[in-house]
Amino acid sequence: xxxxxxxxxxxxxxxxxxxxxxxxxxxxxxxxxxxxxxxxxxxxxxxxxxxxxxxxxxxxxxxxxxxxxxxxxxxxxxxxxxxxxxxxxxxxxxxxxxxxxxxxxxxxxxxxxxxxxxxxxxxxxxxxxxxxxxxxxxxxxxxxxxxxxxxxxxxxxxxxxxxxxxxxxxxxxxxxxxxxxxxxxxxxxxxxxxxxxxxxxxxxxxxxxxxxxxxxxxxxxxxxxxxxxxxxxxxxxxxxxxxxxxxxxxxxxxxxxxxxxxxxxxxxxxxxx
Amino acid sequence: xxxxxxxxxxxxxxxxxxxxxxxxxxxxxxxxxxxxxxxxxxxxxxxxxxxxxxxxxxxxxxxxxxxxxxxxxxxxxxxxxxxxxxxxxxxxxxxxxxxxxxxxxxxxxxxxxxxxxxxxxxxxxxxxxxxxxxxxxxxxxxxxxxxxxxxxxxxxxxxxxxxxxxxxxxxxxxxxxxxxxxxxxxxxxxxxxxxxxxxxxxxxxxxxxxxxxxxxxxxxxxxxxxxxxxxxxxxxxxxxxxxxxxxxxxxxxxxxxxxxxxxxxxxxxxxxxx
Numbered sequence: 001x002x003x004x005x006x007x008x009x010x011x012x013x014x015x016x017x018x019x020x021x022x023x024x025x026x027x028x029x030x031x032x033x034x035x036x037x038x039x040x041x042x043x044x045x046x047x048x049x050x051x052x053x054x055x056x057x058x059x060x061x062x063x064x065x066x067x068x069x070x071x072x073x074x075x076x077x078x079x080x081x082x083x084x085x086x087x088x089x090x091x092x093x094x095x096x097x098x099x100x101x102x103x104x105x106x107x108x109x110x111x112x113x114x115x116x117x118x119x120x121x122x123x124x125x126x127x128x129x130x131x132x133x134x135x136x137x138x139x140x141x142x143x144x145x146x147x148x149x150x151x152x153x154x155x156x157x158x159x160x161x162x163x164x165x166x167x168x169x170x171x172x173x174x175x176x177x178x179x180x181x182x183x184x185x186x187x188x189x190x191x192x193x194x195x196x197x198x199x200x201x202x203x204x205x206x207x208x209x210x211x212x213x214x215x216x217x218x219x220x221x222x223x224x225x226x227x228x229x230x231x232x233x234x235x236x237x238x239x240x241x242x243x244x245x246x247x248x249x250x251x252x253x254x255x256x257x258x259x260x261x262x263x264x265x266x267x268x269x270x271x272x273x
Numbered sequence: 274x275x276x277x278x279x280x281x282x283x284x285x286x287x288x289x290x291x292x293x294x295x296x297x298x299x300x301x302x303x304x305x306x307x308x309x310x311x312x313x314x315x316x317x318x319x320x321x322x323x324x325x326x327x328x329x330x331x332x333x334x335x336x337x338x339x340x341x342x343x344x345x346x347x348x349x350x351x352x353x354x355x356x357x358x359x360x361x362x363x364x365x366x367x368x369x370x371x372x373x374x375x376x377x378x379x380x381x382x383x384x385x386x387x388x389x390x391x392x393x394x395x396x397x398x399x400x401x402x403x404x405x406x407x408x409x410x411x412x413x414x415x416x417x418x419x420x421x422x423x424x425x426x427x428x429x430x431x432x433x434x435x436x437x438x439x440x441x442x443x444x445x446x447x448x449x450x451x452x453x454x455x456x457x458x459x460x461x462x463x464x465x466x467x468x469x470x471x472x473x474x475x476x477x478x479x480x481x482x483x484x485x486x487x488x489x490x491x492x493x494x495x496x497x498x499x500x501x502x503x504x505x506x507x508x509x510x511x512x513x514x515x516x517x518x519x520x521x522x523x524x525x526x527x528x529x530x531x532x533x534x535x536x537x538x539x540x541x542x543x544x545x546x547x
Contacts, residue, residue, distance in 0.1 A: 069438065097441055100441040113433065114433075123442075127440070128440075174440060177440075
């Protein structure tokens with residue numbers, strides 16, 4: 001267990017700021033398959049935390065644990081403790097729907113609803129019963145997602161009719177419209193061109209003033225550009241099955257310039273993964 | 274060389290498929306058009322055997338009433354069970370059982386649907402009725418609607434479900450306001466195709482809705498329908514009756530064609546998501 005203690009110490013890198021999500025000894029199973037092994041992690045408030053690592057290392061799986069999206073998978077099972085502001089996220093009296101309102105998500109592929117731009121944002125606001133002037137909430141959310149100027153004249157247009165980069169910003173606007181506290185991003189730029197990617201990254205910088213952000217990325221430069229804290233996940237073979245684990249987590253500049261683990265060094269310098 | 278032969282072979286066989294359809298349409302139109310007399314054909318009752326003039330307005334109305342009864346049964350059952358299959362019960366044993374039953378039901382001969390309605394509706398109620406005809410057609414339509422709707426729902430990308438769940442909607446809200454609207458064009462297509470199939474069936478109606486030579490709108494009374502009218506009039510040895518049967522065939526083909534075109538138009542709006 002010395003490794004785990006070390007990890008706890010490493011994630012003290014932001015001990016000055018309070019953590020929003022605390023993960024202790026978190027294990028994920030799909031049926032008999034042990035997908036993620038004993039994760040210890042603290043997600044600091046109003047910072048950007050990046051998850052990097054090779055495919056199949058479980059970084060997206062962990063991200064989807066934060067808003068209980070894995071609940072939708074019948075074979076999913078987890079052990080350990082995951083708290084949000086000190087409250088157990090997986091306690092039986094916690095409503096997963098409420099969790100998802102507080103912890104929003106942006107997906108890999110832009111997935112606006114086949115509705116108007118306006119309704120894309122209004123939908124989440126309505127299902128959550130948030131009171132207020134809908135026009136104002138829509139404008140606010142679009143402004144925060146840096147999309148307002150581009151779509152203000154075509155709010156009635158279908159959300160699927162705008163460009164991929166705009167769609168992804170619409171999805172970010174949709175996520176923040178329900179006033180979450182944490183925004184999870186699962187490779188949000190994976191299907192975008194470099195200019196759209198840059199816009200999303202700028203947006204992430206602005207958003208962290210108000211939100212805690214966790215982003216999964218395969219793009220090392222992106223992690224180094226946007227993240228305050230970087231967690232490197234790796235994969236090892238146990239009983240012929242691939243098992244993900246958290247190899248190292250620290251301030252982004254340390255992970256990229258002076259990591260403690262050999263594997264991290266190799267991964268961030270592009271020698272494997 | 275071989276490639277040319279094979280290409281021409283596939284082309285010839287493909288066009289051969291079109292021949293029956295065109296033959297039916299041309300044949301029916303050629304013999305039916307001359308018998309159509311506007312507006313008598315659509316507003317009059319058939320004449321006594323041997324006499325000319327008259328129409329079959331009662332059978333057009335009867336077909337529409339029977340179809341309305343059938344869809345008011347088959348559409349809610351079909352769509353709701355398909356929603357269960359695709360959204361809530363996906364992968365469960367009962368879903369498998371329902372899907373298997375629907376597949377078997379697709380292969381059940383239409384006349385057996387009529388027998389079923391005869392034994393559960395006609396016998397207990399003591400007589401032929403439009404309602405029993407509707408039940409027979411509903412049994413026929415049900416598997417078509419279930420399968421088309423389930424496929425339409427499964428075509429909605431999973432990203433859409435995750436997006437809806439991700440902003441904090443319940444699964445019920447997700448299905449009602451995101452999944453069904455996205456799948457609606459394809460669902461409508463399925464329903465209309467089922468209607469088109471049911472509209473042309475005579476066998477299930479022979480001993481359920483039976484026939485009626487007069488105007489009837491009471492669902493508890495026997496009612497005339499186009500397919501049954503065509504069947505009865507075509508075996509009457511008077512030319513006037515047979516002419517009327519041709520005209521009815523023409524109207525039936527037109528109704529089915531209109532349904533199919535509506536289905537196509539509804540399906541075209543599918544490009545919402547890609």
